[in-house]
Amino acid sequence: MTKIVRRAALSVLAVGAALAGFTPIAAAQDRVTIGVLTALSGPLAAPGRFQMNGINLAVEDANAQGGVEIGGRRYQVEIKVYDTRGNPAEGASAMQRLTTVDRVPVVIGELSSGVAAAVAPIAADNEVPFILTVPTGPNLTKANNRWLFRVNAHNDQLSQALADFISRQGWQPLAYIAWNNDAGRGGVQSMSRLLPQGWRIGYTGFFNVGEVDFSAHVTNIRNAGARAVMLFMDEEPGSLAIAQIKAAGLDVQLIGTLAMGSDRFLRRLDAQRLNGMVQYNAFPPNAAVPRIQGFSQRYRAKFNEEAHGFAAQSYDGLMVALAALRAAGSATDARRVREALTRIDHEGVTGRLRFDAEGQASPPVYVTQWCADGRRRILYPADVVADCGAG
Amino acid sequence: MLLAVAEQVLNGLMLGSIYVFVALGMMLIYGVMHVLNFAHGALFMLGGYCAHLVFTQAIGNYALAILAAIVMLIAVGAVIERTVFAPLRDNLRNQVIASLGLVLFIENLVVVLWGPNALQFRIETTQAVVSLGVLRFRVQHLLIIGVCALCVTALFLFLQRTRFGTAIRAVAQNPRAALVVGIDVVRVHRVTFAISMALAAIGGALLGPLFLLFPQMGDLPLVKGLAGILLGGMGSIGGAVVGGLLIGVIEAVSTLVIATDYRDAVTFTAIVLVLLLRPQGLFGVRTREEA
Numbered sequence: 001m002t003k004i005v006r007r008a009a010l011s012v013l014a015v016g017a018a019l020a021g022f023t024p025i026a027a028a029q030d031r032v033t034i035g036v037l038t039a040l041s042g043p044l045a046a047p048g049r050f051q052m053n054g055i056n057l058a059v060e061d062a063n064a065q066g067g068v069e070i071g072g073r074r075y076q077v078e079i080k081v082y083d084t085r086g087n088p089a090e091g092a093s094a095m096q097r098l099t100t101v102d103r104v105p106v107v108i109g110e111l112s113s114g115v116a117a118a119v120a121p122i123a124a125d126n127e128v129p130f131i132l133t134v135p136t137g138p139n140l141t142k143a144n145n146r147w148l149f150r151v152n153a154h155n156d157q158l159s160q161a162l163a164d165f166i167s168r169q170g171w172q173p174l175a176y177i178a179w180n181n182d183a184g185r186g187g188v189q190s191m192s193r194l195l196p197q198g199w200r201i202g203y204t205g206f207f208n209v210g211e212v213d214f215s216a217h218v219t220n221i222r223n224a225g226a227r228a229v230m231l232f233m234d235e236e237p238g239s240l241a242i243a244q245i246k247a248a249g250l251d252v253q254l255i256g257t258l259a260m261g262s263d264r265f266l267r268r269l270d271a272q273r274l275n276g277m278v279q280y281n282a283f284p285p286n287a288a289v290p291r292i293q294g295f296s297q298r299y300r301a302k303f304n305e306e307a308h309g310f311a312a313q314s315y316d317g318l319m320v321a322l323a324a325l326r327a328a329g330s331a332t333d334a335r336r337v338r339e340a341l342t343r344i345d346h347e348g349v350t351g352r353l354r355f356d357a358e359g360q361a362s363p364p365v366y367v368t369q370w371c372a373d374g375r376r377r378i379l380y381p382a383d384v385v386a387d388c389g390a391g
Numbered sequence: 392m393l394l395a396v397a398e399q400v401l402n403g404l405m406l407g408s409i410y411v412f413v414a415l416g417m418m419l420i421y422g423v424m425h426v427l428n429f430a431h432g433a434l435f436m437l438g439g440y441c442a443h444l445v446f447t448q449a450i451g452n453y454a455l456a457i458l459a460a461i462v463m464l465i466a467v468g469a470v471i472e473r474t475v476f477a478p479l480r481d482n483l484r485n486q487v488i489a490s491l492g493l494v495l496f497i498e499n500l501v502v503v504l505w506g507p508n509a510l511q512f513r514i515e516t517t518q519a520v521v522s523l524g525v526l527r528f529r530v531q532h533l534l535i536i537g538v539c540a541l542c543v544t545a546l547f548l549f550l551q552r553t554r555f556g557t558a559i560r561a562v563a564q565n566p567r568a569a570l571v572v573g574i575d576v577v578r579v580h581r582v583t584f585a586i587s588m589a590l591a592a593i594g595g596a597l598l599g600p601l602f603l604l605f606p607q608m609g610d611l612p613l614v615k616g617l618a619g620i621l622l623g624g625m626g627s628i629g630g631a632v633v634g635g636l637l638i639g640v641i642e643a644v645s646t647l648v649i650a651t652d653y654r655d656a657v658t659f660t661a662i663v664l665v666l667l668l669r670p671q672g673l674f675g676v677r678t679r680e681e682a
Binding site: 212222 | 395398502508511603605606607652
């Protein structure tokens, strides 16, 4: 009797196990997985969080609308995320895995231009499209890689608006403090190239990611008699650099990157120290533009903080990938997805996104300025110029 | 230019003081246990986070927050010493590997507990600016230099003038002979580890308010502290102090004439030159290799 009971129990377990085994396979047919490279740990973990917030919000929005329709079938959207830790070797290994083991039809993300440069050739070798959403090194999309696309503006595009503005204001000699990496060095090169010929540069100082002491730069900027300082870095070093410049009593015009135009940045410092600082911006979260306001509200509702440019760009990156899958009519054929990307015309939250022959999009770039009351105004482009509270 | 040199010397002394905290802590553990504890930078960082936690969540008094951080880090150190280093006591290589593993463990533990974003550690009183002529420094700068001088003096007196300090020096010189004359070597190990943890906690808690707290904030002081030990001479407390301060000043002053991205190259070239002329470091004692 006991034997029979045991057999019956085993049979029930076996059937249960078989059913459990079958269910995910049945469900898997209705899912499309997009590969994501980002930094969840290491020195770029903080911007990585904004990138992931944008991507997660996009996945949620897509699935809330019933998923994505590809070739007449509806698919739930899933992501497979790998942490590159901001390290090119780990990024390369993750891309290899995504394209050969996970066999995703498209990969998005990445933060660092250095990692992207190491990873992009692997995407090309394995013929899987790779959509960058944050790295700004201009050379990435000039490497003749047909499989690489970028939704965000690169350094030259970002710097153009600011270079016009600086030259109109006559801010020279200009000083730079920049990250000693592709983003920082690329930023300095772009800006120097875009400023009028002969523009005086008083001092250029580079620092390694993770360095927090800017005292040497402050001394050199004072020695050079610079009128304005351009900071090519993100939020954390940016707030430290400004705090140290102000503490040392340096009277210079501050110029920053898109990381320095947010409420989060204001909380790191204060309105008094930021007053008058200008920065380029890919996504002024308070601009009176419906697409920007819509995203800002949804982002705040979900994450209880002001929307970040990296999040908006990464949101668009995932939406562009879905649009390409839809247009390709295949959830697996990476070649067709690439073809679709070359023809994509997507109204994203950062602007209208179309890729040129090099795979580079040209989203709008703004210049914003901090007001004395801790709000921001938009100074550029002319059609969205608005006073304090709009930036 | 003279003004710029003065500014950079003071900045260098401040950063050098931070390197001294790390160098002394590593030096003590190396001297007594003969292990280079690579987790010291991560523990230094943890000290900063502990002080921040106590300051923002409990006390709101900076001095007490530093004391609390010292106690917390001594407790963490005791756990690490007993669970990681003591079981591996006879295997130096594995102790070094374990200390490298600890770096990953502690840094990622901090990411899990506090998140990856850098934390601000604002202490209004030490953020105040002191003017020295046209130059302006924060009180925190001077506090770091002052506390470092105090700790170095206290440590020196403890090692030279107390019975336990003598015991520590005896174990550092020859653990077997120390055991023979009745010194409790295990206790010496534990107390040395605790002192080293206290120094790490003070260093982290002092540096945090000047800059930011982030999981990798101990990486650079670790490398520079280690360089300070090499420059000053392995095994010499005075050497670690002078080495740490020298590295701070060399790297700060060098940026006035050489681009900042070559700062580390300048520092390490200086170390190579010193070691070529004095392989035992500035204050190291030349000893014959033991058989």
